[in-house]
Amino acid sequence: MPDAAGGLSRLEQALAALQRVAGAPLRVWRSDGRRLKWVAGPPAPDWVPAVNGGAGRRVQTPEGPAWLEPIAGAPGVWLEIREPGAARSGPHALAQVVAAILGAEKETVQVAAELSERYEEIDLIYTISEILGHTIRLDEAAQRIVSEVANVVGARRASLLVYDPVLKILRIAAARGMDPAHVEPIEVDEECSVAAQAFRDMKILSYDPSTPGAKNPGCPDDRNYRGRAFLCVPVLYAAPGGPPRAIGVINLTDRVGEDAFTAGDRKLVAAIANQIGAAIENSRLAAQEQGRQRVQRELELAHDLQLKLLPAPTVLTGLADVAVRCRPAESVGGDFYNLLRLHGDRVGVMIGDVSSHGFGAALIMALAMAASGIHAEVAEAPADVLARLEASLADELRDTEMYFTLFYGVLDPKAGRLTYASAGHGYAFHVAGDTGAATRLETTRTPLGFGSARGEDRALPWRAGRDILCLFTDGLVEAEGERGERFGDSRVVGHVIALRERPMEEILTAIYADVAAYTGGAAASDDRTVVLLKA
Numbered sequence: 001m002p003d004a005a006g007g008l009s010r011l012e013q014a015l016a017a018l019q020r021v022a023g024a025p026l027r028v029w030r031s032d033g034r035r036l037k038w039v040a041g042p043p044a045p046d047w048v049p050a051v052n053g054g055a056g057r058r059v060q061t062p063e064g065p066a067w068l069e070p071i072a073g074a075p076g077v078w079l080e081i082r083e084p085g086a087a088r089s090g091p092h093a094l095a096q097v098v099a100a101i102l103g104a105e106k107e108t109v110q111v112a113a114e115l116s117e118r119y120e121e122i123d124l125i126y127t128i129s130e131i132l133g134h135t136i137r138l139d140e141a142a143q144r145i146v147s148e149v150a151n152v153v154g155a156r157r158a159s160l161l162v163y164d165p166v167l168k169i170l171r172i173a174a175a176r177g178m179d180p181a182h183v184e185p186i187e188v189d190e191e192c193s194v195a196a197q198a199f200r201d202m203k204i205l206s207y208d209p210s211t212p213g214a215k216n217p218g219c220p221d222d223r224n225y226r227g228r229a230f231l232c233v234p235v236l237y238a239a240p241g242g243p244p245r246a247i248g249v250i251n252l253t254d255r256v257g258e259d260a261f262t263a264g265d266r267k268l269v270a271a272i273a274n275q276i277g278a279a280i281e282n283s284r285l286a287a288q289e290q291g292r293q294r295v296q297r298e299l300e301l302a303h304d305l306q307l308k309l310l311p312a313p314t315v316l317t318g319l320a321d322v323a324v325r326c327r328p329a330e331s332v333g334g335d336f337y338n339l340l341r342l343h344g345d346r347v348g349v350m351i352g353d354v355s356s357h358g359f360g361a362a363l364i365m366a367l368a369m370a371a372s373g374i375h376a377e378v379a380e381a382p383a384d385v386l387a388r389l390e391a392s393l394a395d396e397l398r399d400t401e402m403y404f405t406l407f408y409g410v411l412d413p414k415a416g417r418l419t420y421a422s423a424g425h426g427y428a429f430h431v432a433g434d435t436g437a438a439t440r441l442e443t444t445r446t447p448l449g450f451g452s453a454r455g456e457d458r459a460l461p462w463r464a465g466r467d468i469l470c471l472f473t474d475g476l477v478e479a480e481g482e483r484g485e486r487f488g489d490s491r492v493v494g495h496v497i498a499l500r501e502r503p504m505e506e507i508l509t510a511i512y513a514d515v516a517a518y519t520g521g522a523a524a525s526d527d528r529t530v531v532l533l534k535a
Helices: 005-022 089-134 138-153 194-201 263-289 292-309 358-378 382-392 394-400 489-498 504-519
Strands: 026-031 036-040 057-061 064-070 077-082 155-164 169-176 205-207 230-238 244-255 321-327 335-342 346-354 404-412 417-423 428-431 438-440 458-461 468-472 528-534
Touching: 005 026, 005 036, 005 089, 057 077, 064 089, 077 089, 138 155, 138 169, 138 244, 138 263, 155 194, 155 230, 169 194, 169 244, 194 205, 194 230, 194 244, 230 263, 244 263, 263 292, 292 358, 321 335, 321 504, 335 358, 335 528, 346 358, 346 468, 346 528, 358 382, 358 394, 358 404, 382 394, 382 404, 382 417, 404 468, 417 428, 428 489, 438 489, 468 489, 489 504, 504 528
Parallel strands: none
Antiparallel strands: 026 036, 026 077, 057 064, 064 077, 155 169, 155 244, 205 230, 230 244, 321 528, 335 346, 346 404, 404 417, 417 458, 428 438, 428 468, 468 528
């Protein structure tokens, strides 16, 4: 049974509807291991049905005869149907409907939990990126990074060791739960050191003493890892065009609760290790090049994070023909999009453009991507999704003095309707499949970050399998030709109209080919993003 209050509210609503169809009062009961407890439906009198076995049966209640039917797929959950009549197929069918409702609510809660966990990981990456972006000295950044990573994975003791290529040792750069002054440097060829082994092999080493047959990769007689779970992750760095190489190690041990480190912990720490690997390397170059190389790598990291967060069109396979492309400019920008599979075979489509460029804009984009998926699962109305997203990013937008435009539309092909809200994003068009008429989808509120009113949803008819939703950002519109003329939105929409019977990918290719020819292949000064969708 879902624990969320919203889930119970929807169950109550569903029961009320089923009661009207069945013409009989319905209640849901759940066992606590000893007796049944009322969960939903009309308030129960001072009576609790007894459970004998797992099959449905007729019971006598203070309110009259009733049928008690187990809910398939929900152990310990029963449906009470009062005055069910002689037929038993009716109660069974109602129980199947309730089982489907409970299953859907359980899946919703699980998805929300997974999205929340991912948001926490994205927030950790954001925090570490912010630390690296505002700190030049490695020792200052390392201590904060170690503390942040230890907090997220629940490690009481943590350390970051950095490789000294001259002395061929791993030297302590930061520590938590221990005094760095008491940590001796480790020679990288030391046989009994787990950290040295992870550094040499460039592989993650972990140990869980509670696992039968688990082998401690260190030397048990000489190392204090014995008896406690630990995680040792190499910090890797790959120069452009070169193979990755180890430049340090992150050690984590004494996890809160004595638990072993999970596969998710290993994956997250490995991502962090790769991220800070560039920072360690850049710190060695800072004295010679005044931090120029380090800043460039930070922009590359933000660029990589941006591209990894953007979903592939395949997430909507079976629901829509989708083509998307995001071409970042030379400097990292803040363009983003999201594609969402919503319940009832509906499709959520989002495109946004952060006001600024560079590292800060990419980080705002990453947070917006993580939060938008969560809010789209919870809120039904597009205007509510925009309002919730603005509230969750209010502090970051205020501190960075940024804002961003955003369009979010929900397509319901079965109902033949497109519902949308637009926070100042003027490049959204509906193209009719039969006539080719293009309609600009007007904005419904100001951009996010200004703290303006919520705005309202707007809806328009949608011809399933015919109409096209065309979304893009201003980087495409403002692309300049050799004489300084802008490319303009009419050229983008013109390709969609002319090729509307073709697959979306063909239309997208034609648009970008035209832009390249128009600009003479010149480097873009702003991100160029296009989303085309037919559902």
